[in-house]
Amino acid sequence: MLDPKLLRSESERVAANLARRGFTLDLAALADLEARRKAVQMRTDALRSERNARSKAIGMAKGRGEDVAPLMAEVDQLGRDLAAAEAEFGPIQAEVDAFALQLPNLLHDSVPEGADETANVEVRRVGTPGTFDFEPKDHVAIGEGLGGLDFETAGKISGSRFVVLKGPLARLHRALAQFMLDLHTTEHGYTEAYVPYMVSRETLTGTGQLPKFEQDLFKLSGERELFLIPTAEVPVTNFARDAILEGDALPMRLVAHTPCFRSEAGAAGKDTRGLIRQHQFDKVELVNLVKPEESYAALETMASHAGAVLEKLGLPYRVLALCSGDIGFGSAKTYDLEVWLPGQDKYREISSCSNCESFQARRMQARFRNAAGKPELLHTLNGSGVAVGRALVAVLENYQQADGSVMVPAALRPYMGGLERLVATVAQRA
């Protein structure tokens, strides 16, 4: 949510910023709404003020043992006027709130201009794609050769966009998550968190998935309204909802490994082959809660934490600054990390690191006590560190051998019982 005062006082400037995203701020509607809100609110407040004063007078008169019938007659019409004013004000306030909740975040000045992903700006490349003296296969073909990558069984039990992993591949998937958690907790200063996978509407409104993107979520049908999390960012960032943290509690760095559930509405026909786009996937998520003046330094650091995962796994990648037209709803600035996939002969997203500034914090009233002792909105950042399923894809494709086997990256071997190479076995082919 944007600062309502800024929205009112500098609506032209806000509109210009949002226009960079391709979002049109309806200034006329905003001005009209504000004018109505202001008039009705002032009238309602004045009526309430008078009601309060009169009621207080009745109380005092009663205390003195006087007859209060005349006073109560005076206040009779006032009650009806107030009820009418409140009936008018409620819907207007709801309209103001709804208007505010559907506005995306303001972009940071450094965000490159552009309409879509083709205008994203490459910031750096790390590592060099390996060369193969054979035609590299994609992860689906590699997995089929190894056994243990089973879309057919997943289709039978759940439908499309699900996968079953078995044997060494399942273990490699687990090893990747364990490795990432250990790296972030022991070397990057994160505190590990285990969190609920089902969350309330309020929680999803706090991080910005609701009310606008309900069609992307899986909603449960129980008597309580709950949604499956699309990312651990949602439960973890909401740790700070309705809280005033002491200044020395910041920066707070949290990491969580969770499954993520996405309906992928609107992605029909996109990445239908393989593990790239699933309804359920695992991710290790980094969340930073920081003081405002530290948030852009924290964004750089967090992107480097995600990058460190790929570097230790020996996976080549590049970092993109997302352009104004491609950046997410709640983000002021986003870096995507794209890992090299030789089977697709291109870089594919494996991490997204965003600084949401106070956008989420304002929605969830996440604050800290500043140097002056006053509550102030903190800044929230989140980033994948990294997507586990896609990391599995990257390992399979980058470490494939001519004979169909796959070398295990050195960093993962301790998590694989020392195993150095995945080879096809008869049992797993069956």
Next chain:
RNA sequence: GGAGAGGUGGCAGAGUGGUCGAAUGUACCUGACUCGAAAUCAGGCGUGGGCUUACGCCCACCGUGGGUUCGAAUCCCACCCUCUCCGCCA
């Protein structure tokens, strides 16, 4: 799942219809005393919103949402959450 208790300010904890946004304690800030500190004394000290050049004034908020009433922290209804006991269970 059954029975009961309870959700009030940073914390503790009063308050069952009327000058209650809320006693008191504690924490914190300022001042006095002191060489300094402690103790003591005095004052200050919630959040959000609106109006105003300003001083300041007004509104809302006692888990959440409704209701009753001239007036609700207080009464009624629903829901959420916490705790205790029983049952069940990983």
